[in-house]
Amino acid sequence: MRKFRWGILGTGSIARQFVRGLNSVPEAEVLAVGSRSEASAEKFADKRNIPRRYASYKALASDPDVDVVYIATPHPFHAENATLCLEAGKAVLCEKPFCVNAAEAERVVGLAKENGLFLMEGMWTRFFPLMEEVRRLVSEGSLGEVRMLNVDFGFRADPDPASRLFDPGLGGGALLDVGVYCVSFASMVLGRASGSVGISHLGETGVDEQASVVLEHEGGRLANLSIGIRTTTPQEATIMGTEAYVRIHAPWWRPESMTISRPGTEDETVEAPVSGNGFGYEAAEVMRCLEAGKTESEIMPLDETVSVMRTMDSIRAAWGLRYPGEEVTS
Template sequence: MTDENGVLRWGILGTGGIAHSFMEGLRATPTAQVTAVGSRTPERAEQFAKDWGLPRSHGDYASLAADPDVDVVYVATPHPWHHPHTLLCLRAGKHVLVEKPMAMNALQVAEMTAAARESGRFLMEAMWTRFLPLHRRVRELVDDGAIGELHQLSADFGVSAPYDPDHRLFNADLGGGALLDLGVYPLALASWYLGELTVVGATRRLSPDRMVDTQTTVLVRGSGGAAGLLSCASLTSTPGRAVLAGSRGWLEIPQFWAGTSAVLHRNGHEPEEIRRPLRANGYEYEAEEVARCVAAGLPESPDIPWSESLHLATLTDRIRDMGGLVYSPPTVKAVPLPDSSQD
């Protein structure tokens, strides 16, 4: 489903802010041609198509999924709708790149990967950080023993957003909360370097209406015994830094989730700065991974396989269980959380 030059025809499902960011990346991707957009209403779809000069717009998602001139769909809707919209596209014969987190829970992720397997189509969670040039280089350094045996990892991602209970970040019915929106970045980083993770403990702080978490801190243990301290916050700015510490030094990555530079500290040596600038805004690299895998006939990416997405969803399920966080279906109103000594 690519032309002779390996170009994929993309459809964009959803017209929110993340869809616009992804379009910036696609514009810098030689293997991408965006042919259509779909939204909940014709007006939204038409405006998005006009903004980006797209040839076609669809006023509903089913029409986009059925478009014969679309090979792969980027699902950019809020978290609770990743599952149904991905199933819609897979069953229509489209490849799918679905925004992270892949779904609301591990059960939904399992259903999505089963549908991809049944349809014979490619499916990947859009964990874009993993494909950035800087993280490729940092991974090489760690694998080559630049800091010795990896013993511990810390990562935080916090933003000071204005509190609005109707905003997606704070609305439980829209999959809100710091953990699912921001915490997936530190979790995915830890999983990549530490292997299969066990959640040792978790604490959280609730929003003023007690509907979602605005801060979550997690202690994890990797398969080899290394420890990870991970945190996320939606009402509190944090440095956004990751540190990988080993037996012979450490690597520090400022703003790791969109990193372009890192500093390598080898014991007994001067610090070494590593720079890997982005070609556009970083989303171009995950789009290129989709094209590479589809051209090779791969159903999943070796760098973020289905098993990894299921692992990450299982971790967030476990962390929510520890913090007493329960998400209702989007058709059922969420209720405030009870008092907890972990607040």
């Protein structure tokens, strides 16, 4: 496989981790970084030996030698940043949640399709080796017919109103930050959701600090989601079928094992170790697709990204949670 030259858009905490992941993938070269500020671009690049550094996102997108841009800004800027890069002819990997709402997501997906450019949501958890095992287990019918799942993602953050997690202007709240993993997981296992009910607690800044959501899927299959940004949760996913259930341990950070339980038999453990910090897997998928001339990934297809955003729109609509400047979409 040829080498692909990456540009990093934004210099925050996930950009730092992603570059570490990229450095463990031989086909990837981190060529350039773009920041809103020259000092930040220089600092980020110096520390990581990135040869080209730009004091604007536009300059990064205009570098003719960059093959693919990784977008690592807060969610409300994903649509604008992805549009900039696609209009400059770049392939794009955009952090989760793909956008703030489905209307934005549809516009960005439409632009990529019109221009025949690769685009993918950075739902990195889908690309861990264990998640391949999960998909195999479900599709082979090892659990019987899958009827239900429980999934949670909560952690305790300090309630800083200026932070990305709590500021509505930066797309704060549990659903967009961690709930998206759970909705996407349910979609991967049960297909697209047909309905939802949820209860949230909106905190002082007006964003959802915790929520319980039930998603309805075809045939009466259900997904129970518990999410939070001020609540510590076990971070586990359990898929329940008519014959057995499987518990996936630490599904969001380092899923390396799952336990299958069948009534009347000993539990079985399946292991699939993670190499590096885990971000290399999604990057490898992007480069496999580019090498094969594909414009989207079969593991994280664009219509599924949009349908997950639609589900999140309808969950939020029931809570009356709208972000500044957001169009009414449902």
